[in-house]
Amino acid sequence: MDVLASLVVGLSSGGLFALFGVLLTLVASLTRVINFSQVAVGVFGAYLSIHLTSTMTPLPQWASTLIAVIAGALLSAGLGWVISRWLGDSSTTARSAVTVAALLGLVSLSFIVFGTQPQQLRPLLIGPVFTIGAIAVTKVGVLLLVLAIVTAAVARAVLTWTPLGVRLRAVADRQTTAELQGINVRGLQVVVWAFVGAMSGLVVSVVGNSQAAGAQSMVTLLVPSAAAALVGGFxxxxxxxxxxxxxxxVQGVLTAFPAITLLNDWVPIVVIVVFLLWNQRKEVWDAAR
Incomplete structure (x- = not known):
């Protein structure tokens, strides 16, 4: 039963990794950028909302969340504009490297503005949906998984059945051709970045301090999310x-065994290594032949 309860707890975190992974996948497939700053934007936006509202008359939780969403959207849109404006024709590697710099910059700025102590970030939902013995399915875990599925479904519907989706796919597949057809490539890419930033701010507001306890979460949440996105090949x-x-x-199950619980942090790294090796198998086998 302890293993099953640990698995349920792990799946709650898995919903968070899945949602951030979906956002990483959308940016990668539509703008040709692996957005390493995505989690940092969400955390910084949420912390900024706390910093701003602490000097005002106490605001309701939804107002603080709205500020986090707007801040995340603006930060992400600004980064997307910089990349599309000056690195529009650069390689995916060069464009992605800018987001690494943004990640490090946001981590440093977070320490300067908010300090090194965890912020009082309240989750939007508290408590379990239902409990069976020692197994508790939390509201946050369910909401994260639902958000991941809904975001994926809405993105697919938009890209498949709407004129906006046609333009976005054109920009992703043939950017130069899309520009020659009069499509506002830069504007569409900024819209994608703004949407992802807004969702990142919302996600961090949902999980609160349970997952975003400090600036270090900007990195620790990125690795398993990137592993999830890599499973889907971005x-x-x-x-x-x-x-x-x-x-x-898997991380949840490992917590049920204290002797090996320290292997938790290695799970996403192992997944990344395995899938990188698997994706390179054709080149290796061709070279061997």
Whole structure:
């Protein structure tokens, strides 16, 4: 029963990894950027909302969350504009490197502005949906998984059946051709970045201090989320959700065994290494032949 309870707890974290992984996948597939700053934008936006509201008349939780969403959208849109404006024709590697610099900058700025102590970030939902013995399914875990599935489904519907989706796919597949057709490539890319930033701010507000206790979470949440996105090849949102649940589930099960619980942090790294090796198998086998 302890193992099953630990698995359920791990799947709650898996929903978080899946949701951030879906957002990573959307940015990668639509803008050709691996956005390493994505979690940092959400955490910084949420902390900024706390900092701003602490000097005002106490605001309700939804107002603080709204500020976090707006801050995340603006930060992410600004980064997207910089990349699309000056690195529009650069390689994916060069464009992604800018987000690494943004990640490090936001971590440093967070320490300067907010200090090194965890912020009082209240989760939007508290408590379990239901409890069976020692197994408790939390509201936060359910909401994160639902958000991941809904975000993936809405993104697929928009990209498949709407004129906006046609333009976004055109920008992703043939950027130069799209520009020649009169499509506002930069504007569409900034919209994608703004949406992802807003969702990141919302996600961090949902989980609160349970997962975003300090600036270090900007990195520690990124690695398993990237592992989830890699399971889907940064293309399939369905496989990304599965990858996030697998990573979270395995980490949860390991906590039931104190002797090996320290291996938790290695789970996403192992997943990343395995899938990188698997994706390179064709080149290796071709070279061997």
């Amino acid at each position: 293309r399939s949102v369905a496989l990304t959700i599965v990858g996030g649940l697998v990573v979270g589930g």
